[in-house]
Amino acid sequence: MAHNAEVMLLDRSHLGVLAYSFATRHPDAIPYGKSLDYYLRHIAPVLPADMRTVILQVGVEDSLRRRGGHPAHPRWQQWYDPALLERMDLFYREHAPELCPRPPLIIETSRLDHDAVVTTVATELAASGVGLPSHVTTSDSHPMIDDAFAIPYNATGGAAVLGDPVTSAFTYRGGQMQMFQLAGLHRVGDHTVPWNPLKPDVFAEADS
Template sequence: MAELPRWKQWFDEGLLERLHTFYTDIAPTLCPIPPAIIDTDGATPEAVLAQVAGVLTDAGLDQTARRLTSAPAPTTRPAVDEQFVDAYTQLGGLEAFGHALTHPINHRGATVQLCQLGALHRDPAGRTRLWNPLTDPARRAA
């Protein structure tokens, strides 16, 4: 069951399948890397993290994937780190991002915190924004 009304769309398997079909079969140029579908039915937190790590590895983020799976799965939900609270709130908060999934992760001189529906990124200059790992300047420079 969706925790918030806006999240109901993410519990509609038909919608998710149609989105996947659209981005892979109908308009693949709009999304060069198709949306990942991760089956969480009956999966343990460790199994879900392993699937997310696989998606990150496929996107060229091996180091982040290793860090994500090298720590034991959390037994409690981490809070949004104070360095991200303002951006989290301004960009839509709980409804837009969901709950935090990880504590902040150091990534190529920057900091990233993964949430259920998105991720926040703070660059070395202190600017905080929605993270897109495929357009991250640190990724292009590496």
């Protein structure tokens, strides 16, 4: 597991997996104890000792309001369960700080607008000598799906599978990348596939 980036912006990280495992009551979910054991054995030992985590929190009611109150796709229904969101909030506040190499900065965003959140995060990063990537959006609206990714985006399942765009297309590992809420598409030449973060130097299989 290599870390060669100054800033990693993640919506689905090891903490996100642990939060979901802690909060979910889905019968097919991996038990939290098993997830935590895997994290302690395989992930925590290789995290940089000086890594600083910034966690953006939002209250359950504000979270639901920001997302329209109901899911756009049936498969997202569980993410609109207030009880699940409450348990995830509990995880990030009471358990996540003990699982980070350094105490995380937890920002309550419910009463902050986008600019205030970005300013707070940027100030924290600047103290460590790094800045936010320029291709990351900081506006209320989603970036547009790049023309290079429109057809494979829809063929892969569109928003129901990949989610909405969170970045514009940007240069990445000899090609182009566009990140979405739930995954990313990587394009080199005429070949576009879902990006596999476990194998960043090779293409993921199209059905992965």
